[in-house]
Amino acid sequence: MTAVRVVLATHNAHKAREFQGILGSELPGLEIVAYDGPVPVEDGTSFEENALIKARAAAEHTGLPALADDSGICVDVMGGAPGIFSAIWSGTHGDAAANLRLLLDQLADIPDTARAAHFTATLALVVPGEEPTIVQGIWPGRIAREPRGDGGHGYDPIFVPDGHDVTAAELAPEQKNAESHRARAFAAIVPALRELSAAEHAGS
Template identity: 60%
Template sequence: MKVVVATHNAHKVAELQRILGAALPGLELLPYDGPAPVEDADSFAGNALIKARAAAAHTGLPAIADDSGVSVDALAGAPGVDSAHYSGERDDAANLRLVLTKLVDEPNRAAQFTCAAALVDPVGTDPLDVDESGAAFEHVELGIWPGTIAHEPAGGGGFGYDPIFIPEGYSITSAELTADEKNAISHRGRAFAALARVLAERYGAA
């Protein structure tokens, strides 16, 4: 079964290959080289669907996409859906520095990562799958990863806000975890583990 990964982010493609590869050995993940859609939804699920719909429409193949970010309690849930461009540019280092700057002397460091994992299949076999958007089949799973924001970056692994996010139950940042450790407990790992079950049921890929 061939499924397009609707992202131009090489880190995410590699991460999804690790997460889904073992669970779905019959699944072939293909890179997406089409145009990037405008992600203007006000939720992670909405943006994930926008990306998956665009890739499915461009390739004619089932597509998976995710949208994720960190929400900080003391920042009223920001960066949230604006996580990738929080500093005004798509720069991981600048984004996390801005979060740390805003949290200087803030005792409440609670935060959570959220990931919405979406599947869009433009070639449905069941007319009942078709919805008002014209997509044959759409499904979204959410993964939540609670934790706290560190006072300074640590670790060289991961990407995005990983160097300043301390997962619940840990004393190190997610950037200090191995890839396998992170995938087993992360928001993205949780969301795509749930989506893997949907893929297996739908395509018999497991």
């Protein structure tokens, strides 16, 4: 059986590896392929809008079904910030260490009882000629006082998931891939991907 190809609309190698790890053997008839096309301007005002912008751009560029995510960390006491600005919180896109340090500095005087936060991942699946599918995964937890752990990326070293005393960066990769916001969003998108795979194979 020929695998159905879906382009993952990201140039982020960490994210691509994480998606591959989450995908695992869940959908053996699906092949996630890398995207090397132009990067669209993410000028949406929500995770949903930004995920759609990326997925639509990748689908248009490749002609393939496209999967994109927009994700970030949302801190309750900060009204949900950094939110969609998580990757540029310090003013420089992709400077994870600066983003993390600025957030910790902003929360320095906030007591442990008020440091609730959650990671959000929104996935958009765009199949040319069809209505898009949008799902969301939420991973609740709290913000630690100092970074801990060498795994993960982004804000993982300061995020302590509910039910754990360790940060996301201290979890084993397979455990994080089973619990994370992306894992939850992926579980929600699997039925749509299965339908896509079934439809493609039925028409081939």
